[in-house]
Amino acid sequence: MENTNYITAACTIAPNTAIINNSVYLTDEPGTAFNDFLKTLYKHGQIAYPKYYKMDSLCKLAFLTSELLLQNNPITKKYQPEEIAIVVSNSASSLEVDTAHQATITDAENYFPSPSLFVYTLPNILVGEIAIRNCIKGENTFFIFDKFDAEFMSGYVNLLLNDNKCQCCIAGWVEYFESNCYACLYVVEKQPQATSIAHTKENLNTLIK
Amino acid sequence: MKPTTYILADNIISPLGFTTSENFERLCHMETGVTYLPESHLYPTGLYAGIIAEQKIEERFRALNAAEPYTRLEKLAILSINNLLESCAEIDIRSKKTIIVLSTTKGNIDLLDPNSPTEVDKNRVHLWQAANAIGRFFNNLVRPLVVSNACISGVLAIITAKRLLEAGMYETAIVVGVDILTPFVVSGFKAFKAVSEQIARPYDADRDGISLGEACGSVALTINKQLIDNQTPIKVSGGASSNDANHISGPSRTGDGLLLAINKTLADAGVAAADVDYISGHGTATVFNDEMESLAVYDAGLAHVPMNSLKSYFGHTLGAAGVLEAIVGLQSMRANTLVGTYNFSKYGMSREVNILRQTQHQQVNNCLKTAAGFGGCNAAVFFEKVNPIS
Known part of the structure; x- marks a missing residue:
């Protein structure tokens, strides 16, 4: 029999708006540059993490989303590091920083590839950043889809939980490429909490636009 | 079932x-x-x-x-x-x-x-x-x-x-x-x-x-x-991934992340370390990766198991590597032949594990394939011969 699992917390960061569990956490004036909004969120969330400043934009977005998410549901106090999985997806992989790295090598007269840029040219680095910050050691996978695939993601995360590959999973969508900047990460657990909703394709489609 | x-x-x-x-x-x-x-x-x-x-x-x-x-x-x-x-x-x-x-x-x-x-x-x-x-x-x-x-x-x-x-x-x-x-x-x-x-x-x-x-x-x-044909049926009997939560561009010094992936994989397959016949390692030939791998393999109780790396044959082929090297592992099982590690001569890790120098013929009933990567990720998968399917 299929077990029901639960979304026990969710955080979305979209242009000018951050939402935690259906409630607006912070908004900024329309037209605010996305990176400026991220800076505001970092300060507002009273996050002190020097490594943040080294990250590329995709990782910054993922990191901030995960911070707000886990401030709200401190799963690392409840589960062992290897019991927590991270399964994230997006459409553009790391193309934002890929384009920046490409620009350093296109012109032979102006050739200056940088290791600090190149290291971010893999989408799963953002999973690594979340794992390092929270000492999470479980299953980790990065999938690429044309758009968020609620059916696949709910199915795969349920499969991990129901098969005891993990006891808790951070999952979602983190996109940062050109004008498409949007992240939604959520926690899926086997037991419901007060504000939980069922971890279903339908609920994910409502959560992630 | x-x-x-x-x-x-x-x-x-x-x-x-x-x-x-x-x-x-x-x-x-x-x-x-x-x-x-x-x-x-x-x-x-x-x-x-x-x-x-x-x-x-x-x-x-x-x-x-x-x-x-x-x-x-x-x-x-x-x-x-x-x-x-x-x-x-x-x-x-x-x-x-x-x-x-x-x-x-x-x-x-x-x-x-x-x-x-x-x-x-x-x-x-x-x-x-x-x-x-x-x-x-x-x-x-x-x-x-x-x-x-x-x-x-x-x-x-x-x-x-x-x-x-x-x-x-x-x-x-x-x-x-x-x-x-x-x-x-x-x-x-x-x-x-x-x-x-x-x-x-x-x-x-x-x-x-x-x-x-x-x-x-x-x-x-x-x-x-x-x-499935009846020649040499092989099953994928276990697999797991992990993160060592250490550094985005360097492996953990202790190999604990890879050890976790190996242990979870063997548990998933329902086999003990003593049952493993062959390890197809990641073996990128960086100082830190190979050292980390040797520690994980040693700590998993697999120090005696013949192990190779294919990176000196193909180079590091990134997203292809795990599939490519797994297939060589499958072929090694079918042929009961393990490939020697090209360009390996002087042992270079702090713990002793069993690196294959030369190609050798022996019974190979299973293969543990391991991998590690940027972002602190590690993974392992286990392949086993099964009795011909009737």
Whole structure:
């Protein structure tokens, strides 16, 4: 029999708006540059993490989303590091920083590839950043889809939980490429909490636009 | 009862050949595919790398009479899947029960270069678009799945496919791992000072970095017993991934992340460390990776198990590596032959593990394939021979 699992917390960061569990956490004036909004969120969330400043934009977005998410549901106090999985997806992989790295090598007269840029040219680095910050050691996978695939993601995360590959999973969508900047990460657990909703394709489609 | 995932067919395309058996024969003779490339479009100075001759790809691809233009990466994937399908008529690629799982780190990243001449839509730089193009060639009806998780992508794609099959979502999965040599990748690893000035020397005391390479590996997995031939049935009996939560561009010093992936994999397969016959290591030939791996293997109680690295044959082929090296592991089981580690002479890790120097014949009933990558990720998968299916 299929077990029901639960979304026990969710955080979305979209242009000018951050939402935690259906409630607006912070908004900024329309037209605010996305990176400026991220800076505001970092300060507002009273996050002190020097490594943040080294990250590329995709990782910054993922990191901030995960911070707000886990401030709200401190799963690392409840589960062992290897019991927590991270399964994230997006459409553009790391193309934002890929384009920046490409620009350093296109012109032979102006050739200056940088290791600090190149290291971010893999989408799963953002999973690594979340794992390092929270000492999470479980299953980790990065999938690429044309758009968020609620059916696949709910199915795969349920499969991990129901098969005891993990006891808790951070999952979602983190996109940062050109004008498409949007992240939604959520926690899926086997037991419901007060504000939980069922971890279903339908609920994910409502959560992630 | 959950179904069992079996190996159905496979193919390797690398500088060493265009089929699994061509590649395996040359590996057994310890011939490397890594060569010295003088100043090229890849990098301003010379470098050692494993590169596939363009002409060989073009010749073979032309014979397929494709209806639309494809990139170099897509051609490799299509040729590889095509060879796999030719070797196994039982696979119905047009079935809704057959999914393609693409493992790649950088896909068509060469399309980002404004100077790259191509007839292909530059939007195919999106990995999902490249995957769709490959699926389209075969008239595959299922949207392909893309796994892009640094250098564990290939192993992870096999594990993911196994899970989807055993959950009953599909009957057959074709896992294709592919990455190509590009100025993008070479410049990045060079900037990292991670590239050796010689052919990579995995596990050797004088190792000083990776060799890069390009390749494609495809392996078909199925839960339908009827499709399996009776020669040497092999099952995928366990797999797991982990993160060492240590550093985005360096492995944990203790090997605890890889140890976790190995232990979870053996538990998933229901086997003990004493049962393992062979380890196909990651062995990139960087100082830190190989040291980390030896600690994890030692701590897992696998120090005695024959282990090799294929990175000095193919170079590091990134998203292809896990699939490619797993297929060599499968072939090693079928042939009861373990490939020696090319360019390994002086043992170079603090803990003693059993690195294969020469190719040797012995009974090989199973294979543990391991991988590690940027982002702190680790993965392992376990393959076992099963009694012929009646």
